[in-house]
Amino acid sequence: MKKVIIIGGGLGGLSAAIRLQSRGFQVTILEKEASLGGKLQRHQAAGYSFDLGPSTITMKAYFEEVFTSCHRRMEDYVTFYPISPLTKNVFADGHTVEFTPDIEQMESQIAVFSPEDAQQYRAFLQESKKLFQMAEDQFLNRLLLTWKDKADVKLMKALLAVKPFTSVQRLLRQYFRHPHTLAMFGRYATYIGSSPYEAPAIFNMMAYLEGEKGIYGIKGGTYRLVEAFETLAKELGVQIHLNERVKKIHVKNKRIQGVETDQQLYEADQVIAGADALTVYRQLIDEEDRPSFGNQKLANIEPSLSGFVLLLGVPKVYEQLSHHNVFFPENYEQEFKDIFQKKQLPHDPTLYICYSGHSEPALSGGPGRSNLFVLANAPYVTKEQNWDMLKETYGQHMKTKLKEKGLFDLDQLVEFEAVQTPLDLQQKTGAYHGAIYGMSSNSFKQAFFRINNQSKDIEGLWFVGGTSHPGGGTPMVTKSGQLVAEAIIKHLT
Numbered sequence: 001m002k003k004v005i006i007i008g009g010g011l012g013g014l015s016a017a018i019r020l021q022s023r024g025f026q027v028t029i030l031e032k033e034a035s036l037g038g039k040l041q042r043h044q045a046a047g048y049s050f051d052l053g054p055s056t057i058t059m060k061a062y063f064e065e066v067f068t069s070c071h072r073r074m075e076d077y078v079t080f081y082p083i084s085p086l087t088k089n090v091f092a093d094g095h096t097v098e099f100t101p102d103i104e105q106m107e108s109q110i111a112v113f114s115p116e117d118a119q120q121y122r123a124f125l126q127e128s129k130k131l132f133q134m135a136e137d138q139f140l141n142r143l144l145l146t147w148k149d150k151a152d153v154k155l156m157k158a159l160l161a162v163k164p165f166t167s168v169q170r171l172l173r174q175y176f177r178h179p180h181t182l183a184m185f186g187r188y189a190t191y192i193g194s195s196p197y198e199a200p201a202i203f204n205m206m207a208y209l210e211g212e213k214g215i216y217g218i219k220g221g222t223y224r225l226v227e228a229f230e231t232l233a234k235e236l237g238v239q240i241h242l243n244e245r246v247k248k249i250h251v252k253n254k255r256i257q258g259v260e261t262d263q264q265l266y267e268a269d270q271v272i273a274g275a276d277a278l279t280v281y282r283q284l285i286d287e288e289d290r291p292s293f294g295n296q297k298l299a300n301i302e303p304s305l306s307g308f309v310l311l312l313g314v315p316k317v318y319e320q321l322s323h324h325n326v327f328f329p330e331n332y333e334q335e336f337k338d339i340f341q342k343k344q345l346p347h348d349p350t351l352y353i354c355y356s357g358h359s360e361p362a363l364s365g366g367p368g369r370s371n372l373f374v375l376a377n378a379p380y381v382t383k384e385q386n387w388d389m390l391k392e393t394y395g396q397h398m399k400t401k402l403k404e405k406g407l408f409d410l411d412q413l414v415e416f417e418a419v420q421t422p423l424d425l426q427q428k429t430g431a432y433h434g435a436i437y438g439m440s441s442n443s444f445k446q447a448f449f450r451i452n453n454q455s456k457d458i459e460g461l462w463f464v465g466g467t468s469h470p471g472g473g474t475p476m477v478t479k480s481g482q483l484v485a486e487a488i489i490k491h492l493t
Contacts, residue, residue: 005268010038012464013274014229015481022070032245042223046416047365048313051222059475078228079219088322092330114178124175128208171201183332193304193437195336256460277467278432303380303435306422310374313416349376380433387423438467
């Protein structure tokens, strides 16, 4: 029986483990923390339950594939429910747009501040649909392991068709003029940790994806998805070791030998790194064993943006909030100049609030209470930042901004509060420079040709997760696990 070691128990690692174990491999997951999930965690305190990490769940079929691949029904393990409106967008001047699949409703809402943009909405959705279909056909459902794969004629045609050298914002300006519309749809670039003013136009596909495929909540909180994967993995016989940190990946003659943890040495035929690939290369593999990813090359890779998180438990319901809420600043472009050029927290940030208690009051501890996950886009970690100081000062700054947005009496009422900085994320999850998505997609190469899922230098070493193909976000990370598992099955059987 072939032995596979998986480093990290995030969704990508769990997805790969389930598929491989169901095909007769002996799989062991090594997780350095006390719980699985990677960046997706649960925090419970004072009767409130918060999901740390991703909360906007799309492309339900990608999760279902994990279960059907081993002849299970997803609904026996976890329950998804549709969220409506998809997102409530609130602008600095008070205008709001509740994003909905209903095209006429969207046109009516946009027409309030821009009749011209409203007339272009259907045409933009058609463009978004084309981008998504090409991405799904040529990028999302297959690995690009060799130069032959990357030079495939159909792939090259698709690559040219998705306007790879046009930015998200530039494509939007072909349809829209009003700052509200440009910000609302430009924000999708942040889903992959990038700037809408630099990331390629293909990420405009998210408007169609969310509008057509929907956004889902998960009963009991998003972390239930991790627990469902864990339950299935254990049923199949996957060995899961918690609180066991990998110290080194052993290589001999360019071939994987195994991994060494703080407890023992594991031999392996194949190793899948579900942790951040940039961190794995830098910290777990000797530089002489990775000539394609020397320290200088790693230093030249631009990390994605990070996030500054406030968890607020408040014994009050804010009626103006939906499940997903986005409060935009007056100057959206300045936010990304602050983050990517100045490497500093924006003075006037976009604030995303996930209020899962809106859909499931039990997550707030019952009626009359609010569990608010508040996220501000943040720069990746550099030596110049003092996160201990910023934890206090910027957290208070965000609460002040929330009060300006209409969440009055927050300071007086809050009965639970916690903060997570980019440095906390780096230390807890091993995220490279605290970046949520590994590397940014602010360039052609980093957007379309991410770190190879199969190591160029070490036979038997594979990568899954947001740093590698097909990219960041819970569906893509889960899909990467399925694709890599299938590649290993074909490689060894």
